[in-house]
Amino acid sequence: MTVVEESPRQDIPGVPVRIGQARGGPPRSQVLRRDNWRLQPILVAAGLLVFIGYSTWAALRNGDFYAGHLGRDYLSPYYSPCLTHSCTTAGYVWGGWSWWRISPAWLILVFPGAFRTTCYYYRKSYYRSFWLSPPACAVADAGSTNPGGVRSRYTGETLFPLILQNVHRFTWYFAVIFAGILTWDAIAAFRFPNGIGLGVGTLLFVAQAVLIWAYTLGCHACRHLCGGGLKRLSKAPVRHFFWKHVSTPLNHHHQLFAWCSLISIMVTDLYVWLVASGTIHDPRII
């Protein structure tokens, strides 16, 4: 076998890209799809709006996010790590930032917020559901059928601000830290005043930590780091192992874990709020 030094295809004439000719089928504004293609973007938009709405309320609440005073070491994920108050029993090294005036949730939410905003799955979901680019496959982009209109040109993720999506891997580094913090919260949720116990809340915290890890380790940036970026996986057995047995299988269900982890965060916060505000009593199982 010899090394190719010259393209063997030098004698093939080029073919022009033809633009502006009559293209296939009826006018582009006409949607021929018969199925209910609107349903999915509407459901996704509704789900994301519920989450944004709930998170805003949870962040503005700035209270009833820790149930330590009721004998439950439950700290809401929106307020973890505990910054402004001292969540004594949780044993945090920091806390008590009395100089921070507004809700600490805003400070915390920046990190998972940036992680999820630049996540390849969420990008797909909001480009489709909110930006309608495209709303569904084989349905024209919003504005594209109006030549010369504001949205007739499409630049994808090549210009500011969308070019910033390329920072996703850096948000992933922080997401790993946050997954660690939520794991710590799940462990702390086993602590009861008289030793180790298990409440309904404990189960929610464990589920949350598991789902967050499943989402974080299935991230495409993680998959790239594990081994996706290598030319020869066989030369890096450890990375190949993580790539093949951890990151790739989780990545396959990334959409599922994106939603499940999102829901578990809301449910856990809601539960902590209900317990911490004294609305319900957390039943102890063991």
Next chain:
Amino acid sequence: MSVPTEPRTAGAVAGNGTAGAGAPAPHGTSATADATGPRQLHLQLWRGDADGGGFVDYEVPALEGEVVLDVVHRIQAEHAPDLAVRWNCKAGKCGSCSAEINGKPRLMCMTRMSTLDTSQTITVSPMRAFPVMRDLVTDVSYNFVVAARIPPFTPGPPEPDGTYRMAQVDVDRGQEMRKCIECFLCQNVCHVIRDHEDNKPHYAGPRFFARLAELEMHPLDTLDRRRLVSEQLGLGLCNITKCCTEVCPEGIHITDNAIIPLKERVVDARYDPVAWLGRKLLRRPRPAPASAVAVDLPVARGAHDPTIDGRSDPAVLGRNGRRSDG
């Protein structure tokens, strides 16, 4: 695949899983299950050429076990001998019969009539992203222009015994991309060019991102195509909305296993200061950049030669009013 040719009764078709058999049909004809004769299928096929066209209605009896291409062929044989339709293998392997069936990009030969709601009119139209030549046949040469711009597989020198060796795990990823039958349904559904044709001169499209990913992941290849793919072939235009993956008849995970890994590799090359610092400090050998190769490929000039027709059209200019490359 055996395709029975004798007409069956409508009852038999309904029993075969046809949805909606027995519902009222358009055009005033009865599609009700009738023990005395075969049910009628109602189709609208796009007829026309570069000067325009429209849907034309056809009615043929329903037969059991047919795919859309069979029905189109029957229409061609019985009603419209001048109907243009491209096909070759009838087995989902040649990638010729791509079209849009009820608005969804699919292979005509792999779409069973029993999966469609035959109580309603079925539309078959040509791929919307490409210029129409005639009826259901489109001019897909854009794809071959892009293919020619991709620097080919370039292995390094062989091992001392004159051979090359690679491990199976190293080629597994690329082998998924090799399943491609070049039906160009993914290129057709990709909104970057389907809805914004002016992107064509600087966009490779999902099929060729799959090809580029395959080359980039190839254990023996020595070229670095990352700048080429991001600066000249428009990887950043893809917004990973996954329609290519949805329509691929070979089930290739184009977005997850080709485009996103490529995007991550481009981040390594262009946007990651940590990776940059690592390269500087560790003095890793850098593979040869491929952009020079791509520009030098004579065949690649076709699409960018100002003397070729269409190049004086402002629509052919690059995104920012410039030509898409030098």
